[in-house]
Amino acid sequence: MKSYSRSHLSDVTLLSNAPAHLSQDRAANAELLADLAEIEERRAYASAGFCSMRAYCLEELHLSDDEAFHRIHAACTAREFPAIFSALAEGRLHMTAVNLMAPHLTAENAKELLAAATHKTKTEIQLMLAQRFPRPDVPALIQPLGPLQVRSAEQLCPETVEQLVPERVESPTPRPKLTPLAPQRFALQLTIGQSAHDKLRYVQELLGHQVPSGDLSQVFERLLDLAIPQLEKRKFSATSKPRRAHQRLTSESRHVPAQVQRAVWERDGGRCTFVSDTGRRCSARTRLEFDHIQEVARGGQSTVGNIRMLCRTHNQHAAERTYGPGFMKARRQEAAEKREAAATKKAVDEVIPYLRELGCRADEARRAAQRCEAIPDAPLKERVRLAVRQLGPRGWVKNPSAPASP
Numbered sequence: 001m002k003s004y005s006r007s008h009l010s011d012v013t014l015l016s017n018a019p020a021h022l023s024q025d026r027a028a029n030a031e032l033l034a035d036l037a038e039i040e041e042r043r044a045y046a047s048a049g050f051c052s053m054r055a056y057c058l059e060e061l062h063l064s065d066d067e068a069f070h071r072i073h074a075a076c077t078a079r080e081f082p083a084i085f086s087a088l089a090e091g092r093l094h095m096t097a098v099n100l101m102a103p104h105l106t107a108e109n110a111k112e113l114l115a116a117a118t119h120k121t122k123t124e125i126q127l128m129l130a131q132r133f134p135r136p137d138v139p140a141l142i143q144p145l146g147p148l149q150v151r152s153a154e155q156l157c158p159e160t161v162e163q164l165v166p167e168r169v170e171s172p173t174p175r176p177k178l179t180p181l182a183p184q185r186f187a188l189q190l191t192i193g194q195s196a197h198d199k200l201r202y203v204q205e206l207l208g209h210q211v212p213s214g215d216l217s218q219v220f221e222r223l224l225d226l227a228i229p230q231l232e233k234r235k236f237s238a239t240s241k242p243r244r245a246h247q248r249l250t251s252e253s254r255h256v257p258a259q260v261q262r263a264v265w266e267r268d269g270g271r272c273t274f275v276s277d278t279g280r281r282c283s284a285r286t287r288l289e290f291d292h293i294q295e296v297a298r299g300g301q302s303t304v305g306n307i308r309m310l311c312r313t314h315n316q317h318a319a320e321r322t323y324g325p326g327f328m329k330a331r332r333q334e335a336a337e338k339r340e341a342a343a344t345k346k347a348v349d350e351v352i353p354y355l356r357e358l359g360c361r362a363d364e365a366r367r368a369a370q371r372c373e374a375i376p377d378a379p380l381k382e383r384v385r386l387a388v389r390q391l392g393p394r395g396w397v398k399n400p401s402a403p404a405s406p
Helices: 011-041 053-059 065-080 084-087 094-102 110-116 122-132 158-162 194-206 216-234 258-268 310-321 325-349 352-357 362-374 382-390
Strands: 178-181 184-191 287-293 307-312
Touching: 011 053, 011 065, 011 084, 053 110, 065 084, 065 094, 084 094, 084 110, 094 110, 094 122, 178 382, 216 258, 258 307, 287 310, 307 310, 310 325, 325 362, 352 362, 352 382, 362 382
Parallel strands: none
Antiparallel strands: 178 184, 287 307
16 A cells, blocks of 8 residues: 655655655646547547546546536636647646636637736636626625624625625625535525515415424425326326326437336336446436337337437537437537527516607617617616617617617
């Protein structure tokens, strides 16, 4: 067994060993990120039996959640800007710097920005980004969270401290979390809104006879008992009293009848059935889909024997093996473009009724609302404000080619 004792080494040796080992670690980390970037690009994790890059990092590489997130993010950024790999290997950048700069890197500024971040600390990089990419002030917020408590920084939980660092702008309210406390005992912590609070109190009243104490853990479990059958029915058509099947199956039908969904779900155990060449079965139990083993286009029918459960990743992986990666990539791109077009159309259509209430004609309202195509993800209030600025004194629409008013 290798010994890690250093008590026999001189100070000079120790002080020379540390930089050498750190250099090796940096080089190995850059190599690992290059591996992860290529695995992600090829989606090679799918053929190995993992539903996502995160699952591969957690279950195969045994990284923590945070390690997996930061490495995957840095790997994808470095693949887009390859100079990052050598900068990491040589110690000119650290991985935190890469992840901080990732949202701001472009083909035009990458070389200059990476050079400016060389050998800078996290705080120095945050200040540099704040100067180059200023953000609006965080709005003042007063929030009732219970009895007034004065706590020092040392008394704050790590999650709260993390939310107060400069690059984060969320409310410092602790995030929802589920923490093991003891064997078969867990602590659940979350913040709910007024509506959820009122519903919870009402449920406590309705369960007054079954749970006289109003104990939240018992109430919560009762709610889960009620919710699970409903969700299983919606997702997998699960029911204790199945109806008699009336629909005739045809080779052209992609519809999977309810009785087939129930049988497949029970047979597959509500889990993805993909098995890798090494015999590893995918562990995914979310984002599951019913997949035709023999494709409908090739005469496959929606029978129990021809339907299996696959997660989204392995459904796509099976399609790529059948139709080819190029074909499926084009289909995904086409679907993404359709979603983007639908989102843009929705962003415009939502604004038009408000302009009509101001007295605009339908054609004028649509022309003014079309300015919102540039900000489809903005809040409705902001989009309406932009469209109104395009209207003249009597509701006339300004020249569409003119720049938007500030």
